[in-house]
Amino acid sequence: xxxxxxxxAVAAAVCGSLALAACGGGGPSSGxxxxxxxxxxxxxxxxxxGVYKDLxxxxxxxxxxxxxxxxxxxxxxxxVAKTIEIVTADHQNKPDIANTKAQEMYDRxxxxxxxxxxxxxxxxxxxxxxxxxxxLFIDVTAGTTKLTGSACNKYTYAWAYxxxxxxxxxxxxxVKKGGKSWSIVYPDYAxxxxxxxxxxxxxxxxxxxxxxxxxxxxxxxxxxxxITKAASTNPKVxxxxxxGGDLINFVKQYNQAGMQSKAQLAVGLMFxxxxxxxxxxxxxxxxxxxxxxxxxxxxxxxxxxxxxAKTNTRPSFAHAGNYSAAMNYLEAVQAAGTDASEAxxxxxxxxxxxxxxxxxxxxRSDHRVIHDVYLAKxxxxxxxxEPWDYEQIVETIPAADAFEPVSPDCHM
Amino acid sequence: MLENRVxxxxxxxxxxxxxxxxxxxxLSVHEGEVVTLVGRNGAGKTTLLRSVMGLHRQIEGTVRxxxxxxxxxxxxxxxxxxxxxxxxxxGIYASLTVSxxxxxxxxxxxxxxxxxxxxQAFPVLxxxxxxxxxxxxxxxxxxxxxxxxLRMGSRLLLLDEPSEGLAPVIVQRIGAIIREIKAAxxxxxxxxxxxxxxxxxxxxxxxxAQGRVVESLDNDSFQARESELLTYxxx
Amino acid sequence: MSAxxxxxxxxxxxxGFYALAALGLAxxxxxxxxxxxxxxxxxxxxAVAAAVLLDVVGMHFWVALVVVPILLFVVGVLMERLLVRWxxxxxxxxxxxLTFGLSLILVDVVKRRYGVSGLPYERPAGLDGQLHIGxxxxxTYQVFACLFSFLIxxxxxxxxxxxxxxMIVRASTEDAERTRALGINVGxxxxxxxxxxxxxxxxxxxxxxxxxxITADMGSNFVIILFAVVVIGGLGSILGAVVAGxxxxxxxxxxxxxxxxxAQVVIFVLMAGVVLFRPAGLFGRxxxx
Numbered sequence: 001x002x003x004x005x006x007x008x009a010v011a012a013a014v015c016g017s018l019a020l021a022a023c024g025g026g027g028p029s030s031g032x033x034x035x036x037x038x039x040x041x042x043x044x045x046x047x048x049x050g051v052y053k054d055l056x057x058x059x060x061x062x063x064x065x066x067x068x069x070x071x072x073x074x075x076x077x078x079x080v081a082k083t084i085e086i087v088t089a090d091h092q093n094k095p096d097i098a099n100t101k102a103q104e105m106y107d108r109x110x111x112x113x114x115x116x117x118x119x120x121x122x123x124x125x126x127x128x129x130x131x132x133x134x135x136l137f138i139d140v141t142a143g144t145t146k147l148t149g150s151a152c153n154k155y156t157y158a159w160a161y162x163x164x165x166x167x168x169x170x171x172x173x174x175v176k177k178g179g180k181s182w183s184i185v186y187p188d189y190a191x192x193x194x195x196x197x198x199x200x201x202x203x204x205x206x207x208x209x210x211x212x213x214x215x216x217x218x219x220x221x222x223x224x225x226x227i228t229k230a231a232s233t234n235p236k237v238x239x240x241x242x243x244g245g246d247l248i249n250f251v252k253q254y255n256q257a258g259m260q261s262k263a264q265l266a267v268g269l270m271f272x273x274x275x276x277x278x279x280x281x282x283x284x285x286x287x288x289x290x291x292x293x294x295x296x297x298x299x300x301x302x303x304x305x306x307x308x309a310k311t312n313t314r315p316s317f318a319h320a321g322n323y324s325a326a327m328n329y330l331e332a333v334q335a336a337g338t339d340a341s342e343a344x345x346x347x348x349x350x351x352x353x354x355x356x357x358x359x360x361x362x363x364r365s366d367h368r369v370i371h372d373v374y375l376a377k378x379x380x381x382x383x384x385x386e387p388w389d390y391e392q393i394v395e396t397i398p399a400a401d402a403f404e405p406v407s408p409d410c411h412m
Numbered sequence: 413m414l415e416n417r418v419x420x421x422x423x424x425x426x427x428x429x430x431x432x433x434x435x436x437x438x439l440s441v442h443e444g445e446v447v448t449l450v451g452r453n454g455a456g457k458t459t460l461l462r463s464v465m466g467l468h469r470q471i472e473g474t475v476r477x478x479x480x481x482x483x484x485x486x487x488x489x490x491x492x493x494x495x496x497x498x499x500x501x502x503g504i505y506a507s508l509t510v511s512x513x514x515x516x517x518x519x520x521x522x523x524x525x526x527x528x529x530x531x532q533a534f535p536v537l538x539x540x541x542x543x544x545x546x547x548x549x550x551x552x553x554x555x556x557x558x559x560x561x562l563r564m565g566s567r568l569l570l571l572d573e574p575s576e577g578l579a580p581v582i583v584q585r586i587g588a589i590i591r592e593i594k595a596a597x598x599x600x601x602x603x604x605x606x607x608x609x610x611x612x613x614x615x616x617x618x619x620x621a622q623g624r625v626v627e628s629l630d631n632d633s634f635q636a637r638e639s640e641l642l643t644y645x646x647x
Numbered sequence: 648m649s650a651x652x653x654x655x656x657x658x659x660x661x662x663g664f665y666a667l668a669a670l671g672l673a674x675x676x677x678x679x680x681x682x683x684x685x686x687x688x689x690x691x692x693x694a695v696a697a698a699v700l701l702d703v704v705g706m707h708f709w710v711a712l713v714v715v716p717i718l719l720f721v722v723g724v725l726m727e728r729l730l731v732r733w734x735x736x737x738x739x740x741x742x743x744x745l746t747f748g749l750s751l752i753l754v755d756v757v758k759r760r761y762g763v764s765g766l767p768y769e770r771p772a773g774l775d776g777q778l779h780i781g782x783x784x785x786x787t788y789q790v791f792a793c794l795f796s797f798l799i800x801x802x803x804x805x806x807x808x809x810x811x812x813x814m815i816v817r818a819s820t821e822d823a824e825r826t827r828a829l830g831i832n833v834g835x836x837x838x839x840x841x842x843x844x845x846x847x848x849x850x851x852x853x854x855x856x857x858x859x860x861i862t863a864d865m866g867s868n869f870v871i872i873l874f875a876v877v878v879i880g881g882l883g884s885i886l887g888a889v890v891a892g893x894x895x896x897x898x899x900x901x902x903x904x905x906x907x908x909x910a911q912v913v914i915f916v917l918m919a920g921v922v923l924f925r926p927a928g929l930f931g932r933x934x935x936x
Contacts, residue, residue: 051864054764188908216903217911219868221859224657224789225903228650248765248860256770256788256858258777278860279767465828491830503825507817507885516818517829564830 034338036110039083042068042326043111045101045126046141048090051244052118054273056141056318059311060116061088063319066306067326071334080334087111091122098122102129102137112339113138113329116322120144120191130155134341138329140321143269144194145404148368152410154345157367160321160357161291163191163269164198164404165373169289169397170266171202171239173375179237179264180208183230185250186241186268187218195241195268203239211235216242223250227257234262241268248278255282272316275378275390283378283390290376292317292357293391303356314388317357324357360399366406370399416443417476418568418599419464424473426459426623433459434623436473441568446590446600448610451620452645457603458500460620461570464601465497466490478567492520496566500573500603502557504545511541513556517564523596524565533592534559551582558589568599575609587613607642611635619644649783654904655897660789662896663796664851666889668869669876670803671847673888676877677820678833678840681731681742687870688750689845693719693852694861695757698766708771711853719849723842731841750866757863765862774857788858795854800889803847807885816840820883875918881931891929 042064046056068084087109091098098117105111106129113136117123123142130137131153138157139147145162146152182203186192192215200210211233216226220242227250230238238259240250247267254265270288294304294314303323307315328348336343353361353369361371376391384390419441426434434456441447449457462468464475466487475482482490491497505513514530514537531538534555540548548556554574561569571590575583583606590600590613604610610617617634619627619641634641668690675683696715700706706714726749734741774791777784807813818826819833827833852866859865876895880887895914902913909916921929 049758049763051763054762215907220911221865221868222657222661222899222903224661224786225654225900226907228653228657229904229907232650245765245860245862245864248862252858252860256775257786258775258784273764277762277765277767279769281769282767467824467828486832486834487824487827488830488832491828497828499825499828503822503829505818505821507821508814512814516814516826517831520830560829 035081036112036339039085039110040081040330040333040339041085041087041109041111042329043102043105043109043114044086044088044116044322045091045098045105045114046088046116047093047118048088050093052093052141054277055271055316056116056118056322058088059313059315059319060140060322061086062310063307063315063323064115064326066310067323067330071327071330075334080337081330081339084330091117091119093119093122095119095121095125099125099129102126103133106130106133106135112136112333112341112344115325115329116140116318117142118318120146123147124151127151127153127156136329136341136344138325140325141318143191145198145407148366148410149407150409152366152407152412154367154412155341157325157348157363157369159325159369160317161289161373162368162403163194165291165402166269166289167195167198167202168404169373169375169402170268170287171199171208172206173289173395173397174237174264174266174287175203175206175208179266181233181235182208182210182237182239182266183212183214183233183235183263184210184239184241185214185216185223185226185230187220187243187246188215189218191243192216192218192241199239199241199268216246218242219246221246221249223253224257227254227259231257231259231262236263237266238263239266239268243269244274247274248282251278251282251286260285271318272314272388272390276388280379280384280390281381284380286378287394288376288378289397290317290374290391290393291371292320293374293376293393294320295389295391296374296393299356320357324353324355327355328353362399364406366410366412368403368406370403372399373397373402417441418443418445418478419601420474420476421460421464422474422476424460424463424471424475426456426463426468426471428459428470432623434463434471437620437623437625439618439625439628441599441601443599444594444597445616446594446602446614448602448604448614448617449620450604450607450610450617450641450645452605455620456623457620458572461497461572461601461603464490464570465495491564491566492518494520494565494567496561496564496569498554498557498561498569498571498574500576502550502553504548504553504556506544506546508545509542510537510545510548510556513545514560514563517560519563519565521565521567525559525562527563530559530563533589551578551585554578554582554586555589558586558593562593562598566598568601569593571600571602573603573605575604575606583609605645607638607645611638650904652783653785654900656785656789656793658897658900659893660792660796660896661899662893663792664855664869664892665873665876665895666800666892667796667851667854668848668873669880669888669892670800670885671844672873672877673880673883673885674816674820674847675841675844677883677885678816678823679727679731679735679742679837680739680823681735681746681841682739683844684743684747684870685726685750685753686746686845686848686873687866687868688753689719689722689848689866690852690855690869691757691863691866692722692753693849694768694856694859694865695761695766695852695863696849697853697856698768698861699761701768702766708774708853708857711856712850715853716846716850719852720842720846722849723845724838726845727838727841732837735837750870754863754867761863763863765860768856768861770857792854799847799850804889812836817885820885872914875914877928879918879921879928881928884928884930887928887930 089101117126118141120142123139140160143163145164147158186196265286267288275283332344332347333339335347351363359372374393375395377394417440421439424437463471574586617629672686697711774788876891880891903910
């Protein structure tokens with residue numbers, strides 16, 4: 001607690017000075033020529049140093065650069081965007097920092113689009129900036145359904161996943177496969193509560209029952225008691241909605257308590273980087289929904305190989321998602337012949353996409369990009385044949401079933 | 413005369429931040445002598461003892477012990493040189509037993525009492541040797557604190573109000589102990605407010621008021637002026 | 648009933664971590680008067696060191712339990728010699744700020760070197776699974792964590808009560824100034840005691856490695872609870888740190904089991920209660936004026 005005060009003061013000072021700088025930076029340029037400032041500027045705003053650094057972080061810039069290279073190679077001299085720049089910033093997962101950084105990107109660095117933005121509260125802040133500045137925002141790593149619900153707007157797209165999709169994918173599919181009784185353990189804050197609601201709905205809709213909902217403190221490093229409690233009603237499935245370090249704590253202690261043989265573990269939100277950091281044997285047998293997996297097929301693998309050549313690691317869904325978002329943005333600029341927001345939106349909306357990230361993808365009217373997603377099971381150690389070979393795809397959930405229908409709360 | 417001065421304080425001034433609590437104090441204690449420092453609360457008596465022990469370091473002036481200038485020497489070096497401090501709160505360790513309290517400080521002089529001698533002189537400590545220090549009564553704690561520095565073999569005892577808060581019969585016992593110590597050739601600098609008690613044990617007296625030595629008396633004239641001094645001290 | 652026994656065991660196991668680390672904190676505070684904010688970071692270093700040693704040289708958990716505390720002892724000695732020592736004469740606030748800054752640096756260095764999403768650690772053989780005592784299935788690791796921290800606390804207790812070094816540490820913990828005035832060179836014990844305190848934090852870290860997320864931030868929350876523990880036990884009280892460590896573990900477990908919404912608050916309510924009725928903590932002594 002003590003520790004947060006000075007940090008907040010510094011943050012406030014930084015934000016203040018940035019806001020001043022942004023004010024002096026002049027208004028947005030009007031679309032006189034084909035391209036504003038004769039170039040296209042892609043803004044990458046994400047977590048460069050915190051918990052989501054490995055998930056997207058600095059390597060997302062490399063993925064975006066790959067998109068730029070592919071775009072230039074594809075169109076050569078005919079490319080509308082001759083000069084393409086990437087600007088990056090670290091929002092430290094804080095909505096206030098995300099807000100000022102987004103402002104700075106749009107106003108001073110002339111970003112035409114902001115990409116990525118993990119952490120729901122930060123993404124919501126950027127979405128409202130996008131609306132105010134009439135510039136694009138393509139969310140890849142934030143999972144809140146509000147971006148395409150009550151907070152939706154014409155300039156904001158949700159490219160990869162959301163919490164409702166995770167719940168639908170994992171909840172529905174696991175129930176259908178026989179896991180009918182659930183105990184749900186969730187961290188007691190906005191994200192955890194959202195996930196708990198979505199999962200309860202998905203499980204009940206599919207004909208299952210949720211026996212217990214157990215809130216836990218956040219952050220928390222000792223889950224032993226909660227695990228005992230969750231197991232007390234002998235559920236077939238224990239669902240854990242924690243993320244990051246808390247998820248790792250939970251799973252380690254779940255295995256340690258010898259729970260693997262008693263109940264199936266379903267994880268609400270899990271990334272391949274979590275499996276990597278904990279070691280595959282800790283997660284073995286765990287079910288979760290993944291928007292993309294690098295080793296799904298030859299096409300994904302080919303892209304993952306190119307990515308690995310540049311980064312020395314395998315891509316997460318966030319890396320591929322950022323590539324896809326950047327590539328399709330540039331394609332839309334190409335189609336529109338300009339980077340003016342309205343024209344680019346027109347080119348994107350309703351577009352059907354099949355690329356290395358999206359299968360049967362479609363940009364829906366609420367700017368939710370729907371696509372096939374996958375119910376995955378973590379492999380056991382002896383099934384793993386190479387580094388990062390962690391997931392066994394149990395089922396492909398078709399685009400039409402994977403996401404919730406257009407929300408009645410969204411008015412653009 | 414000079415060579416048998418155990419303690420010699422010359423022009424000692426002490427401060428707490430900006431506040432001066434001792435001004436130009438000079439006094440001496442000779443071998444085998446019991447000297448008291450009499451004064452009201454806040455006269456600077458305890459600060460003087462702490463300055464001699466090296467615990468209060470914001471000072472000017474010189475303190476010489478057994479002919480050696482102490483300068484900036486650390487408290488533990490002073491204790492090992494033969495200064496035995498008995499603080500006004502007695503300084504008994506609650507987390508140490510009675511015998512551990514006795515055994516904690518190093519023996520610094522061959523004349524130091526053995527544990528057997530201590531227990532002989534203070535049978536009550538022998539009976540309670542395994543009790544935790546602060547389970548003792550006030551008088552027993554005072555005896556333990558004195559016994560502790562005797563075991564070290566200190567050459568000069570700095571006793572800070574040993575009679576304070578004790579029943580008269582215990583005060584008498586403490587007086588007897590001080591006389592025994594003196595008989596054994598150990599010098600004592602005694603801080604006291606109890607003038608009657610001081611008169612029963614001491615050879616000489618210094619009167620401290622507002623951080624200055626205002627008078628130096630031998631015990632006869634001290635006793636003669638006892639009632640005057642009592643009034644002066646507000647007792 | 649069986650659930651209650653399990654909650655109790657879980658509480659004692661979690662309390663073992665607090666007790667070990669708080670013991671180190673209490674000894675350091677007692678002898679040096681330093682409130683070591685970097686204790687959480689040192690706990691983290693212990694876990695990270697165990698994970699790195701397992702990865703690089705294949706060091707087994709049981710070996711790490713011995714080796715890592717020794718490494719952390721060296722870290723502690725360096726910290727004390729190079730930094731802490733120079734501020735000991737100043738207001739204790741300076742060393743609090745120094746160790747606070749130091750913990751930020753340590754956390755960031757680990758983040759930079761090993762990333763943020765955590766390090767893997769294989770479950771040590773022998774600690775997996777459950778012990779069946781009658782109808783009761785108890786987690787082997789928790790039984791181990793519980794017994795092992797009892798054992799270490801017991802050994803430290805013997806060291807403190809049965810040896811001359813221990814006597815000096817106890818005396819200095821109670822009143823360092825008085826102990827100096829009784830002829831003991833407390834300064835000579837300052838470095839080893841600091842190292843020892845840090846080693847205990849590191850030991851707690853190794854114990855945590857197999858069953859908690861090993862991340863650079865793992866100590867940040869831990870250290871806050873740790874301060875609650877030493878406040879409850881009485882700042883500078885060695886027995887208080889141990890008892891309060893287990894007490895906080897139990898209170899946390901029961902709170903999580905029976906009042907989950909208040910699980911995290913309950914420790915601080917306990918702390919507030921103790922401070923209100925016994926300002927010096929359960930085992931602390933009131934300062935005499």
